[in-house]
Amino acid sequence: MFKKFILTLVFSFSAALWSSTSFAADCSGEKASGGAFPQQYELSEYEGLAGCTMSFSENPNITSINATIRGNGELGSVTDRLPSEPLVISPYDSIGSYGGTFKMLSNATEAGTSDLLSTRHVNFVRFSDDLQQIVPNIAKSFEWNDDYTKLTFVLRKGHKWSDGAPFTAEDVKFWYDHLMMDSNIREKPYGYLLVGGERMTVDIIDPQTVVFNLPAPKPGLTAMFANSYCQGFAPKHHLGQFHPDINSGADALAQAAGYENGYDVLKAYYGNSCWTDTPSPLLATPDKVANLPSDVYPSLESFVTIEDTTEGRKYAANPYFHMVDTAGNQLPYIDYQNERYINENEIRILKLVNGEVDYKAQSLNLESVPQLMDGSESGEYNIQIKPGVGSAAFSLNLTHPDEAKRGLFRDLRFRQAMSVAINRNEINDVIHYGLGTPQQYIGFSPRPDFVDSKWSQHFAQYDPELAKSLLDETGAVDRNSDGFRELPNGDPLVLNIDFATQGIGGGEVELVARYWNEVGVKTNFKEITPDEYRSSQSANELDVGAWKKGMPLALIMGEGKLFVPPYEDYFAHRNAMLWSEYIDSNGDSGVQPPGYAYDMIEDIAAFQASAIGSDENKRLGEKLVATMTENLLFIGTVAPPFPVYHRNALGNFTEFTTASYEYYRTYPYLPQQWYFSN
Numbered sequence: 160m161f162k163k164f165i166l167t168l169v170f171s172f173s174a175a176l177w178s179s180t181s182f183a184a185d186c187s188g189e190k191a192s193g194g195a196f197p198q199q200y201e202l203s204e205y206e207g208l209a210g211c212t213m214s215f216s217e218n219p220n221i222t223s224i225n226a227t228i229r230g231n232g233e234l235g236s237v238t239d240r241l242p243s244e245p246l247v248i249s250p251y252d253s254i255g256s257y258g259g260t261f262k263m264l265s266n267a268t269e270a271g272t273s274d275l276l277s278t279r280h281v282n283f284v285r286f287s288d289d290l291q292q293i294v295p296n297i298a299k300s301f302e303w304n305d306d307y308t309k310l311t312f313v314l315r316k317g318h319k320w321s322d323g324a325p326f327t328a329e330d331v332k333f334w335y336d337h338l339m340m341d342s343n344i345r346e347k348p349y350g351y352l353l354v355g356g357e358r359m360t361v362d363i364i365d366p367q368t369v370v371f372n373l374p375a376p377k378p379g380l381t382a383m384f385a386n387s388y389c390q391g392f393a394p395k396h397h398l399g400q401f402h403p404d405i406n407s408g409a410d411a412l413a414q415a416a417g418y419e420n421g422y423d424v425l426k427a428y429y430g431n432s433c434w435t436d437t438p439s440p441l442l443a444t445p446d447k448v449a450n451l452p453s454d455v456y457p458s459l460e461s462f463v464t465i466e467d468t469t470e471g472r473k474y475a476a477n478p479y480f481h482m483v484d485t486a487g488n489q490l491p492y493i494d495y496q497n498e499r500y501i502n503e504n505e506i507r508i509l510k511l512v513n514g515e516v517d518y519k520a521q522s523l524n525l526e527s528v529p530q531l532m533d534g535s536e537s538g539e540y541n542i543q544i545k546p547g548v549g550s551a552a553f554s555l556n557l558t559h560p561d562e563a564k565r566g567l568f569r570d571l572r573f574r575q576a577m578s579v580a581i582n583r584n585e586i587n588d589v590i591h592y593g594l595g596t597p598q599q600y601i602g603f604s605p606r607p608d609f610v611d612s613k614w615s616q617h618f619a620q621y622d623p624e625l626a627k628s629l630l631d632e633t634g635a636v637d638r639n640s641d642g643f644r645e646l647p648n649g650d651p652l653v654l655n656i657d658f659a660t661q662g663i664g665g666g667e668v669e670l671v672a673r674y675w676n677e678v679g680v681k682t683n684f685k686e687i688t689p690d691e692y693r694s695s696q697s698a699n700e701l702d703v704g705a706w707k708k709g710m711p712l713a714l715i716m717g718e719g720k721l722f723v724p725p726y727e728d729y730f731a732h733r734n735a736m737l738w739s740e741y742i743d744s745n746g747d748s749g750v751q752p753p754g755y756a757y758d759m760i761e762d763i764a765a766f767q768a769s770a771i772g773s774d775e776n777k778r779l780g781e782k783l784v785a786t787m788t789e790n791l792l793f794i795g796t797v798a799p800p801f802p803v804y805h806r807n808a809l810g811n812f813t814e815f816t817t818a819s820y821e822y823y824r825t826y827p828y829l830p831q832q833w834y835f836s837n
Contacts, residue, residue, distance in 0.1 A: 390435070
């Protein structure tokens, strides 16, 4: 049963003031109680609580590891490489040991990779492991003004990029102004980096202090930074030399390296988004990468890419990473990460059963658990079953290129029919072993208290006779008595569900296809790769979308994409591509959305600007759910738990609170402290 996740936004805090103390000894990993945040401390805070003085140690292999990072110079001492106030992590179980290579599987480049990305991810802040509060990470502290229109981050003095260059507030402003808001990099800014559709401004107060100025209140911005893969900084010293707005000689520098212009280099290094798993120059421009100052742009993450091929990636520990354990050992403990790509689900499962992988959660569904459990003893691994966020959802393409299909899909009665044709209880019993919750998709996951429970069951009853009656009303009837219905214009009505197991289990798709066939809507299904799915979705070619969908209240306060066409992003579930195009082009192209789509755009902006828990906030949230659900833009089925796999030898691996992309997988659970215990 889902735990109710409650966000406590920590809007400001200050360092504790310590009286003069004579520290007893060097810190040796003692547990300390009374810190401001769970599992972590600022250095002075920890030393005061533990009564010790910390000295720092490094991975004995760090020199050879650093040699694999092309572009890095010789290393100074670990004290010189760490910030003056490193973030101290209290290990879950024990001080770890250095060494080893972390083995993991993804589906393909940019497909199924967020699992591994989350193990090295950093941002200004993160969610604590109980998901109850937002805590510092890259930022030493953060603070809101009274009306949530100014968000101030204080960075760590002496913090360095993975190549040893200083990390400062300049890198934050460069990222926002010259990458995210530059149409040459990204044609359309991410919605979560805007406020009510308007851009923010970024002011540098001093090298360690940066302020985001918002045109209207948006208290959920901190939650966005706590869960999003979009890091709020980029290395100006490195990428800026190829940006024409920063360096007038950027194009000449790029051309000397064999690229067309500076933006061409930025595309090779950075892509067109914050997604740090886009192909690096090692893969994007392998014939030219030797002419660049480094293979990849410098990082603040715990690992740095050193190999990027069509077979997978390899990463080396960042010699300048900002975390230490309570004994002063620089993290991460593990030397390397090795990510291999395997698109076939059966082969991935077999490798997990054989114990060939150290950790896996993404693309695992509950239907694979019996096979995984059977092999857990011989494979020496453990399976956690944890609640997810949201449910599997199906959607009809509301801007389908075939106008006859588009017209039928936009008929609400057709969507209602397809919803009540689904036997959610059977899906739960057969596919999810009775562990899930049959429900309608309502946007918020889990349902907040201010949302009427009726919406979770709106047209979610199993009623095939009602489905047939509604289909008859749409004009989709069986004209030739072959048992299947035709479109209202007489053309064949055939639905094709192309799905990827990264987004939904095959067993559930098969059952839904059977239910729809049983009410006379001929439905075929086929498994494809995530890349194929996303390409077809982006090209507006899918009949039916099929992917997990949902987001908790705390994150919706910072990210409104569930309620704005096309109703999510490239990596997830979208069904109104041409509505989005119409809005973006001011009506010059695309398909005009109905009035309720515009209502939701206005309502989500107002919802995010309202005070959390206020009457206005609750009213707008309820309205968003009502509009989304009444129109059945998405058809939910069952909200299941999900498996989390890890080898027994992986030390300091804790119990997850949730298995979900929405809380960015491993990011709340401090994976930099993982180590190999044997």
